[in-house]
Amino acid sequence: MFKTNLKVKLFLIIIIILIPYLSFSHPHIFIDYKANFIFENSSLININIKWIFDQYFSVSVIKNFDSNNNGIIDKNELEVFTKTTYESLGNYNYFIKLFLNNHIINIKKINNFKVIIESKDLIIYQFSIPCDIKASDEIKTVTLCFEDPTYFVALSTSEKNVSIKNDNSIEITNTYVKDKYEQTIKFKKGN
Numbered sequence: 001m002f003k004t005n006l007k008v009k010l011f012l013i014i015i016i017i018l019i020p021y022l023s024f025s026h027p028h029i030f031i032d033y034k035a036n037f038i039f040e041n042s043s044l045i046n047i048n049i050k051w052i053f054d055q056y057f058s059v060s061v062i063k064n065f066d067s068n069n070n071g072i073i074d075k076n077e078l079e080v081f082t083k084t085t086y087e088s089l090g091n092y093n094y095f096i097k098l099f100l101n102n103h104i105i106n107i108k109k110i111n112n113f114k115v116i117i118e119s120k121d122l123i124i125y126q127f128s129i130p131c132d133i134k135a136s137d138e139i140k141t142v143t144l145c146f147e148d149p150t151y152f153v154a155l156s157t158s159e160k161n162v163s164i165k166n167d168n169s170i171e172i173t174n175t176y177v178k179d180k181y182e183q184t185i186k187f188k189k190g191n
Contacts, residue, residue, distance in 0.1 A: 027154035030054040034161040035144060037185055042169040044133040044142060044187070046111075047098075051125040051155075058123040073117050082115045085125070092148070095155060099143040100133060135170040135189045144183045 036048040053061075062073055065081045073081065089095070089110075098105045107129060116124040133140060146155035159176040162183050166172055173186040 027148075027151060029057045029153045031153060031155045032161070033146060033155055033157045035157070035163075035183055037142075037162075037164045039135075039164070039166045039170055039172070039187070041167070042135040042189055044131045044135075044185070046131060047129040047144060049096075049110075049125075049127050049129065053123040053125075055121055058117075059121050061123055062117065062121065072120055078115060078117070082113065085115060086113045094127075094129075095146050095148050095153060096129065097143075097145040097147060098129065099141075099145075101141050102143075135187050137189055139186050139188045142185045142187075144185075 030053070032052045034050040034052075036050075037044060038046040038048060061081070065073055065077050067077055067080075068074070094107060094110055096107055098107060109130070110127040111130055113125070113127040116126065118124060131142075133142060146157075148155065162174070162176055164172055164174060164185065168190065170187045170190050175184040175186075176182070177184070
């Protein structure tokens with residue numbers, strides 16, 4: 001009897017010790033993103049975002065939202081999916097952190113949210129982050145970070161997926177930090 005209780009206790013202790021190691025989060029969804037910083041009239045007015053989801057997630061979602069089981073997402077199914085997704089992303093701050101001069105900017109809304117399904121097996125989200133950050137004689141620094149605190153979603157990009165549209169009214173310096181998937185834009189009024 002004593003040996004059995006000891007074995008059970010030992011087993012429980014081992015399980016309790018191992019649970020934290022077994023429960024580490026890891027991504028289930030992989031997104032490759034693109035960002036386009038839009039400057040007009042000496043201001044950063046928008047950051048246009050494009051997320052391209054991995055094929056496994058895309059196929060799974062298409063299957064789940066295909067309510068009539070015809071193998072494609074039709075217009076009504078796409079509207080339901082878009083509405084559900086838009087509302088859900090707001091709960092996670094759109095997986096975005098935006099900073100102005102190292103101070104966080106709360107993203108209250110996104111504009112032009114659109115879901116695109118390409119080749120029947122690839123989901124793409126497109127949206128814009130409205131900004132109204134005017135250039136001045138002092139350098140302003142805007143940093144865009146994508147992250148998921150739950151580690152359920154992995155967002156990544158490359159330097160070539162970040163672009164700037166400038167009407168030449170400002171001077172811009174662009175820095176991409178690969179390991180952090182972080183984009184920093186420094187700008188001031190042009191000469």
